[in-house]
Amino acid sequence: MSTAPLPDSRPHEPVRVGLVGAGPWARAMHARMLAAGPETSLTAVWARRPEAAAEVADAYGAPVAASFEELLDRCEAVAFAVPPAVQAALAPRAAAAGRALLLEKPLGAGLDEARAVADAVAEHGVVSQLVLTKRYHPATRAFLAEAAGREVTGARSCYLHGAFLDGEFATSWRLEHGALLDLGPHLLDLLDTAVAPIVSVRATGDPRRWTELTCEHENGAVSQASLSGCVRLPQARTRIELFGPGEELVYDTAGIDHEECWPVLRREFAHAVRTGRGTGIDAAHGLHIQTLLDMAARTAG
Numbered sequence: 001m002s003t004a005p006l007p008d009s010r011p012h013e014p015v016r017v018g019l020v021g022a023g024p025w026a027r028a029m030h031a032r033m034l035a036a037g038p039e040t041s042l043t044a045v046w047a048r049r050p051e052a053a054a055e056v057a058d059a060y061g062a063p064v065a066a067s068f069e070e071l072l073d074r075c076e077a078v079a080f081a082v083p084p085a086v087q088a089a090l091a092p093r094a095a096a097a098g099r100a101l102l103l104e105k106p107l108g109a110g111l112d113e114a115r116a117v118a119d120a121v122a123e124h125g126v127v128s129q130l131v132l133t134k135r136y137h138p139a140t141r142a143f144l145a146e147a148a149g150r151e152v153t154g155a156r157s158c159y160l161h162g163a164f165l166d167g168e169f170a171t172s173w174r175l176e177h178g179a180l181l182d183l184g185p186h187l188l189d190l191l192d193t194a195v196a197p198i199v200s201v202r203a204t205g206d207p208r209r210w211t212e213l214t215c216e217h218e219n220g221a222v223s224q225a226s227l228s229g230c231v232r233l234p235q236a237r238t239r240i241e242l243f244g245p246g247e248e249l250v251y252d253t254a255g256i257d258h259e260e261c262w263p264v265l266r267r268e269f270a271h272a273v274r275t276g277r278g279t280g281i282d283a284a285h286g287l288h289i290q291t292l293l294d295m296a297a298r299t300a301g
Contacts (some may be wrong), residue, residue, distance in 0.1 A: 014041040015270045017102070018075030020090060022052035025104075026062040027080035028129075033262040035060035036078060039270035047082075050235040055065065072097045075129075077273050080104050084181065088113035092120035100273045105185040106293060107286040114268040114290035126274045128283040129265075132189050134238065135281055136261040136268070140190070143240075143251040153244040155195055157225035159183040161236035164208075164229035178207030180229035180296060185289050187225045188215070190240060191250070192289070195221050201292045203300035213296055221277065284285040 018033045019026060019042060026047075027282040035042040047053035047063035053064045065071035068090060071078070077100035080087045088108030091101055101121065107114035121128045134140045164178070180203065192198045196219035213225040238253040272278045 003094060014039060015077050015100075015273045016041055016043040016075045017079050017179070018042075018046065018071040018099075019056070019062075019079050020046055020051065020068070020071065020087075021081035022047035022056045022065070023081060023198070025055055029262065030079050030081045030102075031056050031060055031062075033266050035062070036245075036266070037094040037263075039267050040077075040258050042273065044071050045063065046071040068093070072099060077097065077102065077269075083109075084114065085109040088117055091117045092295065095124045095126045095128075097119040098124065098126060100129075100269075101283070102129055102269055103130065103286060104131050105286060106181050106290050107283065110291065111294040114287050116245075118283040118287040127276060127278050128286075129269045129272055129279060130281050130283070130286050131265065132186060132281055133218055133258065133261050133265075134186055134190065136262075136264040137253075138254050138260060139253070143249070144190075144193055146249060147242060149250065150242065150246065151244045152195045152219070152221045152242050155191060155240060155242050157187050157191060157223065157238075157240040158226040159187050159236075159238045160226065160228050160231050160233060162230065162232045163236075165232065178209075178211070178292060179229045180207035180300070183227045183229060184211075184225075184293055184296065185286075186238070187213075187240075188289055188292050189285075191215055191223045191225065192218075192247055192292070194221070194242060194251075195211045195223055196238065198223075198292055201295040201299070203296035205300065207300065211296075211300065215292075247290060 014037055017031055017040050034040045042060050042062045044065040045053045045057040046068055057064045078094040079102040086107050127283050196217040198215045199218050200216045202214045203211055209230055210228045215223045220226045238252040240247040268279055
């Protein structure tokens with residue numbers, strides 16, 4: 001396996017991406033998005049179960065890699081669609097091989113794992129980008145643009161759904177760690193961006209049932225976040241309300257089409273790989289979010 005960074009290609013050439021994982025999220029989003037192009041091509045799939053990898057790869061005419069090392073040889077960037085602990089074990093190896101990283105949240109199952117991923121990215125100077133899905137939707141970007149510079153006294157937010165009750169997304173790591181690790185990164189990222197950087201987080205409740213977070217921001221604002229993956233709703237609910245001297249500002253994902261996220265994510269990742277300039281939604285930001293998750297977990301325990 002070659003460990004040297006691959007030479008730059010022409011800007012219009014699709015980025016060759018290898019996919020790690022063959023679970024529900026790999027099937028529903030990663031493989032489909034990467035194969036759709038034109039900015040990327042799906043060049044290989046590797047998973048711990050070869051038959052699952054073949055099922056994903058065959059749908060897009062991609063080869064199955066017999067090992068993680070073979071996957072690295074077939075690509076210039078690696079997308080991860082695996083549980084956090086698996087991502088944290090493999091991502092540093094991909095970074096050491098000079099491959100760009102498309103990372104899931106959270107970076108790892110714990111803070112030390114997340115730090116190891118972020119340190120590897122920094123040490124080897126590779127591009128990284130987080131799949132914080134909502135960040136790539138036009139409605140989210142409009143909300144964050146409107147929130148910029150606004151004086152916020154307090155905020156309320158929630159991310160609620162019932163996917164942990166049954167179905168293919170009720171996976172073992174989600175059932176073990178609950179909404180804090182799976183849904184928490186989304187709300188913490190948006191509150192951290194829309195209000196001001198979060199400096200402390202306290203949690204109450206059970207991450208496997210319902211968790212309440214209270215965040216203090218560096219501008220003095222206080223925000224609250226409700227998280228649950230175990231409540232039956234007609235559709236997932238993500239809502240943020242910002243309050244202050246001015247009019248209330250509300251962000252609500254009801255009715256938005258998440259399919260609009262994928263072309264933006266694909267285009268921006270490919271551009272970052274080709275130019276060597278990331279978007280800022282990267283491993284370092286992921287480590288910041290994981291630090292907040294760790295604060296919350298410690299107070300909840």
